[in-house]
Structure formats: C-alpha cells, structure tokens
Amino acid sequence: MNGTALEAAVWGVLGSVEDPELPIGIIDLGLVREVRVVDGRVSVRLVPTWTGCPALDVIRTRVREALLALPDVREATVEYTYEEPWTLDRMSARGREQLAVYGLAVPRRRFSEPPVCPYCGSHDVAVDSLFGPTLCRATYLCRSCRNPFERFKPPADPEPSTPPSR
Numbered sequence: 001m002n003g004t005a006l007e008a009a010v011w012g013v014l015g016s017v018e019d020p021e022l023p024i025g026i027i028d029l030g031l032v033r034e035v036r037v038v039d040g041r042v043s044v045r046l047v048p049t050w051t052g053c054p055a056l057d058v059i060r061t062r063v064r065e066a067l068l069a070l071p072d073v074r075e076a077t078v079e080y081t082y083e084e085p086w087t088l089d090r091m092s093a094r095g096r097e098q099l100a101v102y103g104l105a106v107p108r109r110r111f112s113e114p115p116v117c118p119y120c121g122s123h124d125v126a127v128d129s130l131f132g133p134t135l136c137r138a139t140y141l142c143r144s145c146r147n148p149f150e151r152f153k154p155p156a157d158p159e160p161s162t163p164p165s166r
Contacts, residue, residue, distance in 0.1 A: 044063055044077070
C-alpha cells in the first residue's frame with residue numbers, strides 16, 4: 001500500500017472509532033487534530049473535549065489498536081495536544097445531528113447560548129443538575145415537552161479553532 005492509500009486507510013479507521021461515552025465518532029466529535037503517516041509509522045494527535053475526561057485513555061487505546069490492525073502500519077502513536085482547546089466548531093454537522101438524536105443539546109456556536117431542547121426545539125428549559133452523567137455534561141428538563149436532556153458543559157469558549165489537517 002502506498003503512502004496515500006495508507007493515509008486514506010488511517011482516516012477510514014479513525015472514522016470508525018467512537019467516543020466511549022457518546023454515540024459519535026471521534027472525527028465527527030472533532031477530536032482528530034493531526035495525522036502523519038511516514039513509512040508505516042502513524043502518529044495521531046487528538047484534542048480532548050474536556051481535560052479531565054476519564055475516557056481519554058480508552059480513546060487513545062482504541063485508536064492505537066485500530067491503527068495497528070491495519071496491515072501496513074508498523075508503529076502507531078497517539079497523543080493528546082493541549083495547544084488549543086476543543087471548541088464546538090470542531091464538531092461536524094453529522095456529529096451534531098447524531099448527538100441531538102441521542103438527546104444531547106449542542107449549542108450552535110458558543111456555550112453561552114441558552115440551552116435548546118433537542119426534542120422539541122423549545123427554549124423553555126430548566127437546569128436539572130450541573131453534575132450530569134459525565135464531567136462534560138449537565139442535565140436539563142424541557143418545560144414544554146417534559147423530556148430530560150443533557151448538554152455539554154463548556155471546557156472553554158474561545159474564538160473558532162483551526163480545523164484538523166488532512
């Protein structure tokens with residue numbers, strides 16, 4: 001397999017790795033910052049959504065194992081970069097749709113936007129608990145449709161970040 005084909009295979013494998021806490025791939029979530037493929041050696045840099053996320057080691061292991069399963073990969077390294085924070089604009093439109101179906105509200109651009117119910121679109125919502133099922137989420141209750149839902153808590157709210165390099 002030539003370098004270009006191997007790089008395409010690497011991106012394909014990365015597209016199949018899901019976040020262990022959410023039904024979304026790490027590419028759609030916007031975690032993949034950089035991929036380098038040189039002579040069968042693959043290096044992947046990821047941007048964590050939340051610095052203290054307990055799933056970081058699981059994600060690293062899943063990515064590394066998936067890469068090493070490719071026949072032409074001799075070596076695989078996966079590291080997290082903290083050079084820039086993860087932001088909402090790193091997430092794909094498909095990822096946003098997947099999370100809405102799951103019941104997770106994702107602000108369009110900024111965490112400072114008021115929560116919107118992912119089920120009925122109402123703005124008439126109340127915080128149920130700032131301590132959701134994971135460190136990065138809070139729970140809300142929609143007063144209109146009565147459904148509970150989750151929403152990402154802000155790790156940071158900077159200006160839009162740089163898209164991943166392909």
